[in-house]
Amino acid sequence: xxxxxxxxxxxxxxxxxxxxxxxxxxxxxxxxxxxxxxxxxxxxxxxxxxxxxxxxxxxxxxxxxxxxxxxxxxxxxxxxxxxxxxxxxxxxxxxxxxxxxxxxxxxxxxxxxxxxxxxxxxxxxxxxxxxxxxxxxxxxxxxxxxxxxxxxxxxxxxxxxxxxxxxxxxxxxxxxxxxxxxxxxxxxxxxxxxxxxxxxxxxxxxxxxxxxxxxxxxxxxxx
Ligand SMILES: Cc1cc2nc3c(=O)[nH]c(=O)nc-3n(C[C@H](O)[C@H](O)[C@H](O)COP(=O)(O)O)c2cc1C
Numbered sequence: 072x073x074x075x076x077x078x079x080x081x082x083x084x085x086x087x088x089x090x091x092x093x094x095x096x097x098x099x100x101x102x103x104x105x106x107x108x109x110x111x112x113x114x115x116x117x118x119x120x121x122x123x124x125x126x127x128x129x130x131x132x133x134x135x136x137x138x139x140x141x142x143x144x145x146x147x148x149x150x151x152x153x154x155x156x157x158x159x160x161x162x163x164x165x166x167x168x169x170x171x172x173x174x175x176x177x178x179x180x181x182x183x184x185x186x187x188x189x190x191x192x193x194x195x196x197x198x199x200x201x202x203x204x205x206x207x208x209x210x211x212x213x214x215x216x217x218x219x220x221x222x223x224x225x226x227x228x229x230x231x232x233x234x235x236x237x238x239x240x241x242x243x244x245x246x247x248x249x250x251x252x253x254x255x256x257x258x259x260x261x262x263x264x265x266x267x268x269x270x271x272x273x274x275x276x277x278x279x280x281x282x283x284x285x286x287x288x289x290x291x292x293x294x
């Protein structure tokens with residue numbers, strides 16, 4: 072796939088086949104993604120890949136916590152409250168939510184259905200594989216920026232190989248569980264999880280196309 076085609080057609084996938092992604096495929100995606108640029112080539116990211124029994128274990132633990140409405144304690148707090156976002160971004164997010172719920176025939180006030188959909192996050196959206204990105208607590212803002220570049224590489228590389236992926240803040244809502252399962256010290260902080268897998272092509276959740284603001288509204292030239 073051409074790079075521009077990949078950039079223009081990648082979308083978050085949220086409904087996967089219950090089928091493992093071969094380790095060689097994950098290795099191929101990650102080896103290429105690790106070419107991401109970073110501050111002075113610091114390569115601040117650390118990566119844990121969850122498959123098989125580990126995935127089953129993680130899903131069970133975090134799904135239970137989320138279904139019991141445990142608010143979690145993400146290492147990088149989530150700006151969930153609509154109060155903390157500027158109007159422009161709030162409008163973008165509202166539109167995205169509308170698109171997702173409408174594609175799934177869920178009414179905005181159907182709290183039970185919305186919760187069910189949100190909980191699917193903790194089940195890796197049905198996939199058997201998730202990639203977790205974490206870094207040392209001594210690292211700062213630039214390392215988060217660097218890790219974002221790694222993450223985008225992973226999303227694009229997965230797409231190029233015909234797989235689906237979804238970057239998920241929800242997957243790192245319970246970092247204490249992840250540290251315990253991956254045997255990591257408290258000093259390692261989780262940035263994001265990414266479910267990767269063979270996506271269901273006909274699933275409504277996999278066929279939404281989020282909008283973007285027009286180029287002219289996003290960019291200013293200064294001649
Ligand atoms: C940092 C970050 C965290 C995200 N967390 C979640 C999440 O927890 N659950 C989810 O379904 N999507 C999550 N997303 C996916 C976004 O909703 C998605 O990228 C956005 O709506 C644009 O859609 P697209 O990826 O299909 O272009 C996240 C994306 C990013 C970049």
